[in-house]
Amino acid sequence: MTSPRIAVSTVIFSLQRHPRTGALGVWIPLVRRIRNPYLGLWALPGGPLDLDEGLETAARRTLSATTELAPSYLEQLYAFGELDRTSSTDSSDAASIERFVSIVYWALVSTSEAQRAAESENVRWFAADDVPGLAFDHRIIVDYALSRLRNKLSYGRIAHAFVGERFTLAQLRSVYEVVLGTTLDPANFRRQIESSGDVVATDEMVTGTRHRPARLYRAATVATVETGPHPGQHPGWNAGAADILSSPSTTSPPTPDTAENGPLS
Amino acid sequence: MTSPRIAVSTVIFSLQRHPRTGALGVWIPLVRRIRNPYLGLWALPGGPLDLDEGLETAARRTLSATTELAPSYLEQLYAFGELDRTSSTDSSDAASIERFVSIVYWALVSTSEAQRAAESENVRWFAADDVPGLAFDHRIIVDYALSRLRNKLSYGRIAHAFVGERFTLAQLRSVYEVVLGTTLDPANFRRQIESSGDVVATDEMVTGTRHRPARLYRAATVATVETGPHPGQHPGWNAGAADILSSPSTTSPPTPDTAENGPLS
DNA sequence: ACTCGTTAGAGTCACACTGACTCTAAGTGA
DNA sequence: TCACTTAGAGTCAGTGTGACTCTAACGAGT
Numbered sequence: 001m002t003s004p005r006i007a008v009s010t011v012i013f014s015l016q017r018h019p020r021t022g023a024l025g026v027w028i029p030l031v032r033r034i035r036n037p038y039l040g041l042w043a044l045p046g047g048p049l050d051l052d053e054g055l056e057t058a059a060r061r062t063l064s065a066t067t068e069l070a071p072s073y074l075e076q077l078y079a080f081g082e083l084d085r086t087s088s089t090d091s092s093d094a095a096s097i098e099r100f101v102s103i104v105y106w107a108l109v110s111t112s113e114a115q116r117a118a119e120s121e122n123v124r125w126f127a128a129d130d131v132p133g134l135a136f137d138h139r140i141i142v143d144y145a146l147s148r149l150r151n152k153l154s155y156g157r158i159a160h161a162f163v164g165e166r167f168t169l170a171q172l173r174s175v176y177e178v179v180l181g182t183t184l185d186p187a188n189f190r191r192q193i194e195s196s197g198d199v200v201a202t203d204e205m206v207t208g209t210r211h212r213p214a215r216l217y218r219a220a221t222v223a224t225v226e227t228g229p230h231p232g233q234h235p236g237w238n239a240g241a242a243d244i245l246s247s248p249s250t251t252s253p254p255t256p257d258t259a260e261n262g263p264l265s
Numbered sequence: 266m267t268s269p270r271i272a273v274s275t276v277i278f279s280l281q282r283h284p285r286t287g288a289l290g291v292w293i294p295l296v297r298r299i300r301n302p303y304l305g306l307w308a309l310p311g312g313p314l315d316l317d318e319g320l321e322t323a324a325r326r327t328l329s330a331t332t333e334l335a336p337s338y339l340e341q342l343y344a345f346g347e348l349d350r351t352s353s354t355d356s357s358d359a360a361s362i363e364r365f366v367s368i369v370y371w372a373l374v375s376t377s378e379a380q381r382a383a384e385s386e387n388v389r390w391f392a393a394d395d396v397p398g399l400a401f402d403h404r405i406i407v408d409y410a411l412s413r414l415r416n417k418l419s420y421g422r423i424a425h426a427f428v429g430e431r432f433t434l435a436q437l438r439s440v441y442e443v444v445l446g447t448t449l450d451p452a453n454f455r456r457q458i459e460s461s462g463d464v465v466a467t468d469e470m471v472t473g474t475r476h477r478p479a480r481l482y483r484a485a486t487v488a489t490v491e492t493g494p495h496p497g498q499h500p501g502w503n504a505g506a507a508d509i510l511s512s513p514s515t516t517s518p519p520t521p522d523t524a525e526n527g528p529l530s
Numbered sequence: 531a532c533t534c535g536t537t538a539g540a541g542t543c544a545c546a547c548t549g550a551c552t553c554t555a556a557g558t559g560a
Numbered sequence: 561t562c563a564c565t566t567a568g569a570g571t572c573a574g575t576g577t578g579a580c581t582c583t584a585a586c587g588a589g590t
């Protein structure tokens with residue numbers, strides 16, 4: 001009983017367009033604190049860990065309770081447990097504040113799934129690189145999660161989680177560009193992604209654009225190789241529904257008939 | 266108060282020679298449980314988190330208390346908090362066992378530093394890939410830490426922590442070979458390490474071998490770039506004392522005089 | 531004193547990957 | 561039918577890497 005209490009919080013990333021500039025960026029939902037340490041400030045969604053639930057279960061529960069979100073990708077980020085986590089910019093009562101150790105997860109949700117986290121008095125989306133003053137040390141946590149996101153994206157196959165089930169390579173490329181803050185050569189990006197095996201071409205194309213139709217791809221079914229850094233059973237992935245990233249676009253049924261996947265012609 | 270208790274444990278890696286075969290390998294110290302869940306079994310050094318100490322502080326404290334070790338590299342590994350952590354191979358009383366969330370660190374100690382963890386009735390070193398049946402889910406934790414060690418070694422500049430302050434490139438190479446379980450071409454290894462900037466040549470050489478003297482190197486002073494995945498202030502590194510890895514070797518004062526670092530001749 | 535065995539350390543070469551770039555395909559809208 | 565735009569294939573030079581060869585410099589044995 002002489003142990004700090006445990007809280008579980010989650011940094012949720014999604015790609016969204018800026019309401020004014022229209023620029024695509026990384027956004028996160030925050031919830032307003034309705035209790036006294038840092039009352040009224042924005043904070044990461046989360047809550048105390050129950051006695052009878054696992055860590056990831058707690059992350060999903062608090063996530064669903066505060067934002068209605070069920071992320072397609074969820075992974076543990078870090079355990080924050082220093083003594084000064086609550087002080088810094090503290091503006092509340094100076095009375096004794098109970099100490100918490102926060103076990104923080106980070107999640108990716110697709111743009112359509114993100115809409116389930118409806119904005120309200122107590123829930124709002126912020127650009128990840130431009131958050132207001134947050135409760136506790138949550139600003140540090142968000143920055144760390146962002147760096148982890150960038151780092152992980154450059155190695156692995158996380159980008160799919162931002163887009164829907166079917167996506168064009170241009171959409172996938174824009175995920176990389178937005179997250180990493182760079183621009184990528186379309187041709188080189190195509191070459192690398194296609195040879196990586198992370199992606200499989202479908203026979204569907206996108207029509208309705210004012211240019212040549214783009215082929216739709218889907219994420220390769222993970223071959224249960226499990227090489228990623230996850231102990232035990234946590235693969236991080238979930239089922240995912242379809243949604244779109246670009247502005248004007250619709251999918252269309254199969255192409256002609258002959259040629260199973262395009263025999264070179 | 267209705268939260269699981271927190272324990273902090275550490276997986277400590279060190280390179281040691283097998284007492285019989287003489288083969289170099291990755292070893293970890295374990296401590297014998299002296300209380301009832303899993304009494305008598307080997308387990309990771311650790312203990313409950315006090316109310317007034319940070320996570321890393323707790324890791325160092327419990328480490329020092331059980332094994333006398335002060336690791337040169339220490340980093341958080343993962344928080345384990347599933348509900349079934351204590352069941353599996355449980356052989357103790359079936360009564361209600363208190364639930365713990367373990368925040369696990371992993372550490373590297375040099376071969377000489379490792380000798381401070383003297384073997385005793387309750388402390389023993391084991392080959393990391395051949396541990397006995399461990400308490401709780403510690404076997405899973407050890408395996409995960411091993412995979413993380415291998416993964417991290419192939420990217421970063423961790424290898425130094427296994428050797429002393431001064432080391433030859435052959436010693437550093439053997440660290441890689443032992444941890445990764447491969448053999449590396451000496452010439453190519455030299456080329457890569459030297460161009461990586463992680464290492465700086467000294468003007469000292471190793472004599473006493475039956476072949477050409479090898480130059481001693483030291484770890485490059487980290488340029489405060491802090492690109493590694495560590496939130497807040499945790500850089501992971503500590504001060505380190507000198508020690509040797511190979512069998513016959515002594516160092517000798519500077520070389521002749523002319524030539525600051527060998528002008529090609 | 532000389533040779534031998536051993537490892538240090540420099541250097542070479544072919545191959546694979548990458549970034550920059552060009553060119554053609556295939557749609558929409560005027 | 562032309563202009564515009566993006567999809568997607570292809571080319572080419574530079575760079576890093578693995579496999580390999582060659583010389584340097586010690587101790588040990590004869």
